[in-house]
Amino acid sequence: MVDTAVHHAEYGHHTSTGLSNNKLGMWLFLGSECLLFGGLISTYMIYRGRVGEGPRPGNVFDIPFTSVSSFVLLMSSLTMVLAVAAAQKRDDRGTTLWLTVTGLLGATFVGGQVYEFTAMYNEGLGFTTSLFGSAFYTLTGFHGVHVTVGVIMLLSLVGIIKRSRVPGDKAEVVELVGLYWHFVDIVWIIIFTLVYLIPT
């Protein structure tokens, strides 16, 4: 019985639903994030044609470059799910390897976004140039911040795993970070289509 109690405490199954409260909380958080990004995407859709004196979306978007960035982020979802699978098999080496690869792919995406923002600024699209510029930088900037937070979480988790200081169920912690990571990926799937591929 003592062993069972320890197991429950460790795996977080001692709940009225029989499910992990941490995981339930993460899904609730992700559901609420849909409302946040929904607001930002809707605002962009309203203002994307309000370019004023500034450049139009078609003049500043570099679709081939953004396509590569999107592909990098998409593939980071694969490496993330491989990290989760390795964690569930209690393979620490595999977990840290795939988490590190995911973090590097995420950092590559963020680097690409910084390059893209710089190029757009040099082409005359500042944050206050037009409503389109404000809405675009706010939406993609918020997403970029989410990716950056994800990269920090991934690399921190690698350090924590290497020091064997993961609190509770290691596989669940990796899965929770994974859920967050996949969420930023699905948000980008929507942004890539609605913002970049569908013209004004």
Place this chain on the structure above:
Amino acid sequence: MTTTAGHTEHMEHEAHGEHAEHGMTTIGYIKVALVLAALTALEVATYFVDFGPFFMPLLLILMCVKFFIVVSYFMHLKFDSKIFSFMFYTGLFLAIGVYATFLATFKFFTA
């Protein structure tokens, strides 16, 4: 005793990694990623190739398919408890409803 027996069974499953993979193998994940990559390539192709009247519907369908593939297979919602699905989809569909109304108010769909 039942709890202890269940616990023992759970530990045995853990040892064999049975419930850990949520019904997906590494090869399965790679196949899903390849499908996503192919769909992304098709999306990007719409920028270079003229799809005529199918352009917009195709992009929106591809976006939705990619979204649900990631949510179902990479985020394991297809294999996990329905409560998690409820939590997420409630937020998602609430957002879609609220912002579709918002966009309609600004005559986005008729402009």
